[in-house]
């Protein structure tokens with residue numbers, strides 16, 4: 001038997017000490033640490049806008065030409081046939097349970113029929129329903145690109161920032177290929193090819209484009225396919241603005257042109273049917289050479305992460321895609337076209353700005369000639385002062401990865417757009433400086 005063991009080592013003393021520590025711990029506020037992936041997940045548009053510290057002119061009503069949601073001004077809304085289909089879907093009581101994670105058979109069949117055109121035959125098994133087109137992009141990038149193998153994807157500049165958000169979140173590097181404003185924002189093919197290496201897992205092509213409003217010709221799309229084929233890089237085609245093209249332009253899906261390049265097409269109801277909040281998107285697997293056998297398994301596996309898209313909208317999908325009349329889409333195009341016309345005429349008359357007439361989608365890019373506005377150090381300062389003085393807010397090109405531009409939306413009533421252009425003109429006339437040497 002031990003005589004007089006030191007006090008600190010007795011069992012009862014050990015437990016007393018522990019309880020005392022726990023007691024002290026409970027006095028401290030409980031802060032749960034954030035995971036690295038959550039911490040690093042970024043919304044690049046929000047970040048730039050939040051850093052601008054915008055104060056509108058209190059004497060002028062704010063006109064936001066920045067918001068990429070076609071429903072906010074109330075002039076655009078889903079078709080009554082689409083709303084009826086959604087109501088019917090809910091009332092039927094048939095869509096309250098889980099659907100297969102890739103979607104109901106009937107909903108996949110409806111998308112397959114809708115997407116079968118221009119000689120492309122889509123089968124229901126080629127369709128995966130997702131929670132909005134962003135979720136389609138997420139699943140495609142995750143299925144093709146491996147962060148742990150240091151892979152990269154190529155994305156457009158200027159381009160929609162979500163590609164970067166999604167890729168970097170899984171450790172995939174993004175590389176930008178440039179678009180040429182002087183050439184209808186076509187892809188600089190030389191630059192595209194230069195950026196490809198052995199670790200390139202996919203090329204993201206966005207046509208029609210946000211933010212550029214460009215619509216690519218069949219011959220340009222064929223040149224993109226040639227590069228993809230030569231280097232054996234699959235394509236993720238973000239075609240959420242499919243068919244949203246102005247008269248004189250034609251939308252051609254990359255799938256319709258590809259005989260030997262595997263492509264994942266991402267689209268959905270969001271823009272063409274004006275219902276971003278309904279969160280209905282899809283992936284179409286276009287695989288003429290059976291290169292995607294494993295990728296199909298991967299897409300199916302990844303769809304389990306969210307256990308499938310909203311079933312009420314899935315239940316309505318067949319009637320939406322069949323019953324919304326062609327005239328609804330024509331009206332939408334005419335409305336956007338009218339606003340594009342008004343904004344182009346308004347902006348083009350302003351010294352120091354250059355308007356790029358869009359060919360489709362819902363946006364117009366405006367070039368800011370920096371030598372005409374030397375008092376602003378960059379586009380961020382330009383759009384901030386425009387907001388402070390005229391209460392008109394445009395998204396700076398920096399939100400899409402380029403300086404010297406701003407993007408405006410076309411989904412606003414055209415009278416409001418006229419007023420916005422008049423105010424932009426007042427602002428520019430005030431600050432315009434004749435460049436030296438001209």
Ligand SMILES: *Cc1c(COP(=O)(O)O)cnc(C)c1O
Nearest residue numbers: 132133134160210240268270276
């Ligand atoms: C709006 C948009 C999307 C998708 O939006 P969802 O709301 O997720 O359907 C995808 N790509 C581009 C280029 C967009 O502008």
